[in-house]
Amino acid sequence: IFSHTSPEMWFQGLFPPSVCPANANVDTFYGIMFDAGSTGTRIHIYTFVQRSPDQPLELEGEIFESVKPGLSAYVDQPEKGAETVRGLLEMAEDAVPPSHWKKTPVVLKATAGLRLLAEQKAQALLSEVREVFEESPFLVPDNSVSIMDGTYEGILAWITVNFLTGQLYGQNQQTFGILDLGGASTQITFLPHSKETLEQTPVDFLASFEMFNNTYKLYTHSYLGFGLKAARLAALGALEKEATDGHMFRSSCLPKQLEAEWHFGGVKYQYGGNREGETGFEPCYSEVLKVVQGKLHQPNEIHRRSFYAFSYYYDRAVDTDLIDYEKGGVLEVRDFERKAKEVCNNVDSYSSASPFLCMDLSYIAALLKEGFGFGDSTLLQLTKKVNNIETSWTLGATFHLLQLLGVSH
Ligand SMILES: O=c1ccn([C@@H]2O[C@H](COP(=O)(O)OP(=O)(O)O)[C@@H](O)[C@H]2O)c(=O)[nH]1
Numbered sequence: 001i002f003s004h005t006s007p008e009m010w011f012q013g014l015f016p017p018s019v020c021p022a023n024a025n026v027d028t029f030y031g032i033m034f035d036a037g038s039t040g041t042r043i044h045i046y047t048f049v050q051r052s053p054d055q056p057l058e059l060e061g062e063i064f065e066s067v068k069p070g071l072s073a074y075v076d077q078p079e080k081g082a083e084t085v086r087g088l089l090e091m092a093e094d095a096v097p098p099s100h101w102k103k104t105p106v107v108l109k110a111t112a113g114l115r116l117l118a119e120q121k122a123q124a125l126l127s128e129v130r131e132v133f134e135e136s137p138f139l140v141p142d143n144s145v146s147i148m149d150g151t152y153e154g155i156l157a158w159i160t161v162n163f164l165t166g167q168l169y170g171q172n173q174q175t176f177g178i179l180d181l182g183g184a185s186t187q188i189t190f191l192p193h194s195k196e197t198l199e200q201t202p203v204d205f206l207a208s209f210e211m212f213n214n215t216y217k218l219y220t221h222s223y224l225g226f227g228l229k230a231a232r233l234a235a236l237g238a239l240e241k242e243a244t245d246g247h248m249f250r251s252s253c254l255p256k257q258l259e260a261e262w263h264f265g266g267v268k269y270q271y272g273g274n275r276e277g278e279t280g281f282e283p284c285y286s287e288v289l290k291v292v293q294g295k296l297h298q299p300n301e302i303h304r305r306s307f308y309a310f311s312y313y314y315d316r317a318v319d320t321d322l323i324d325y326e327k328g329g330v331l332e333v334r335d336f337e338r339k340a341k342e343v344c345n346n347v348d349s350y351s352s353a354s355p356f357l358c359m360d361l362s363y364i365a366a367l368l369k370e371g372f373g374f375g376d377s378t379l380l381q382l383t384k385k386v387n388n389i390e391t392s393w394t395l396g397a398t399f400h401l402l403q404l405l406g407v408s409h
């Protein structure tokens with residue numbers, strides 16, 4: 001069982017660590033988790049303390065760093081890809097005291113970017129990363145470098161959010177669902193309360209998971225190809241075409257005169273605005289609607305659950321001043337549609353930010369409403385950090401890892 005650093009520890013900062021009364025018998029543990037996402041690679045170095053053997057581990061803090069692009073951009077240069085991991089891992093040598101290196105586990109889990117690559121190319125990247133890990137002074141558990149199953153991606157993010165918001169211990173547990181919108185895939189996860197949901201949901205959307213001495217049966221699904229950047233390609237029609245080279249993909253969601261190129265997953269795409277045809281919210285919305293309509297499972301119970309949304313939901317809400325970058329905030333689903341209209345009907349005045357802003361917002365609105373089936377007035381809690389810890393599946397994955405290694409239970 002884990003818990004937060006208790007508020008009684010306020011005096012810790014007043015003493016040097018060695019003489020701090022709270023540290024007399026304190027054991028410190030570290031865990032290093034890499035998130036190899038489709039748009040970037042990130043390192044999370046977590047610090048845990050154990051005040052006495054019979055007390056739960058407490059999460060004390062996190063060090064976070066990231067690099068772009070993600071591993072999948074190095075599809076034909078696996079060694080170069082692994083170098084980006086090495087650079088981040090060197091940070092961990094400064095963050096973790098040398099006396100702890102040998103017992104600090106390091107793990108990398110790749111998500112949708114690598115899931116979309118040819119098996120052989122993905123494995124070549126992972127095996128280069130494995131070599132970097134083996135050369136490091138840290139503990140390298142079995143299977144420490146892998147592609148994570150999408151089911152875990154949702155479950156582990158759900159664990160993170162509900163742990164950080166205090167829903168996994170104590171009484172009155174009111175868990176939150178999570179919505180994660182990555183570059184290449186998107187996840188929805190919540191704890192169903194109603195029998196109806198359990199009965200009407202396809203079995204592969206339900207997963208039992210044991211953590212902190214509890215078993216949770218969660219509704220979870222990862223939609224591969226429905227991340228924000230993959231959706232751009234789908235809307236542009238760039239996924240159906242075999243030869244992308246030299247072809248100009250046009251969309252009513254882009255500024256009329258725009259012509260540019262874009263690299264994703266190691267492929268170059270040329271894209272542009274509808275020079276002759278229509279532009280603006282209406283035609284754009286019907287383009288993105290085609291990407292989601294009828295393609296996602298719509299559980300009825302989402303209307304009665306509360307959701308946290310992060311990743312690209314957060315980033316695009318920040319970009320359009322719907323929320324503050326530091327504070328986040330609560331939005332209604334209809335706020336995304338309202339912003340989409342505003343941006344799409346004035347693309348030229350917004351295009352300095354990103355030419356894709358209109359398409360991204362329209363896609364988010366369509367995904368929430370027509371994809372998952374949320375109502376216009378559904379409230380979403382947009383959050384990047386809780387108590388200064390990133391809302392990412394990586395914390396849940398680290399708990400799971402420490403549980404496997406027997407450091408906690
Ligand atoms: O610790 C993290 C990791 C990712 N992201 C966000 O996740 C999105 C990118 O998704 P990712 O590259 O992870 O793609 P995936 O592999 O999940 O599809 C961007 O909005 C990032 O800002 C984040 O906010 N915090």
Ligand SMILES: [Ca+2]
Nearest residue numbers: 037111182183
């Ligand atoms: Ca991600």
